[in-house]
C-alpha cells in the first residue's frame with residue numbers, strides 16, 4: 171500500500187462551529203510530519219475524519235488512496251494513537267493488545283514483539299489501569315504498531331509526559347520515519363516537535379497556514395545572523411557597524427550581528443583588538459522560526475472566541 175495521507179478540501183462543522191475549513195495537504199512517506207496549531211485549531215477533528223470516526227461535510231481524507239472505511243485490514247495499513255486512557259483498567263497490557271490483535275487476525279507473537287519494542291515487556295501482565303500516563307502512551311503506541319502499518323498517526327503523543335518520555339517518543343518517531351513510514355504527529359506546542367519533525371503542517375481555525383519542510387523553515391529564519399559574545403559590546407558594535415553590519419545587543423555580553431559572515435566578524439574584531447569569547451551562526455529554535463514565519467499574520471494572531479492565545 172502507498173504510505174500516504176491525502177486530505178482534500180476537507181470541511182467539518184459542529185453546529186455553528188467550523189472545526190475544519192477547507193483543508194488540503196499531503197503527508198509523505200519516509201518522514202515525520204508535524205501537525206501543529208493552537209488548541210481548537212482542528213487537528214483532532216481532521217484526525218478523526220481521517221480515521222473514519224466522523225464524517226466530513228465536504229472533501230476527502232484518504233489513507234493510501236482509500237477512505238479508512240474501505241481499508242480491508244485497517245490495523246495493517248494505518249496505526250493510530252488517539253486517547254491513551256481509552257483502555258480497560260482491569261485488563262493486562264498483553265491482554266489489551268491480544269484482543270486488538272485477534273480482532274484483526276494478527277498472531278499473538280506480534281503482541282510480544284510490540285511490547286518489547288515500546289519497553290513494556292516486563293510489565294506486560296500488569297493491569298493497565300495502574301499504568302502511569304507515560305506507560306499508557308507506550309501501550310497506545312504498541313497498539314498503533316501492532317499491524318506494522320506504513321502510515322502512523324499520533325495525536326498529541328507527548329502531552330503530559332516527563333522529559334525522558336518526550337525523548338523516547340522523539341527517537342521512536344524519527345526511527346519510524348527512517349523506516350519509510352508516513353508519520354503524522356499532532357501537537358499544540360511547536361517546541362515539542364523540535365528534533366523529530368522533518369516537515370510541518372500548521373493549522374489555525376481549521377485552515378492551513380503553512381506547509382513547509384523544517385529545514386527550509388529554519389534556514390529562512392536563520393537568515394545569516396551571528397551571535398557574538400564579548401565583554402566589549404560597545405567597541406564591537408562600533409567596529410561592526412563601520413563595516414555595514416546591523417548589530418543588536420541581546421544581553422549584557424551578547425550581540426546579534428546581521429550582514430557579515432562569521433569569518434569576517436572574527437577578522438574585524440581581531441584586527442581592532444576587541445576580545446570575544448564566542449561567535450557562531452545563530453540557530454533559531456523551531457518555535458522562533460515559526461513565530462518569524464507567521465509574524466504579522468492576522469490569521470495566526472486571531473484566536474477563536476474563548477480559546478485564549480496560541481500556546482507558542
Ligand SMILES: Nc1ncnc2c1ncn2[C@@H]1O[C@H](COP(=O)(O)OP(=O)(O)OP(=O)(O)O)[C@@H](O)[C@H]1O
Nearest residue numbers: 184187188189208209210211212213214215216358
Ligand atoms: N464533537 C464535537 N462537537 C462540537 N464541537 C466540536 C466537536 N469536536 C470538535 N469541536 C470543535 O471544533 C473545533 C476544533 O476542535 P479540535 O478538537 O479538532 O481542535 P484541536 O486542534 O485538536 O485542539 P486541541 O489541541 O485542543 O486538541 C473546536 O472549536 C472544538 O470545540
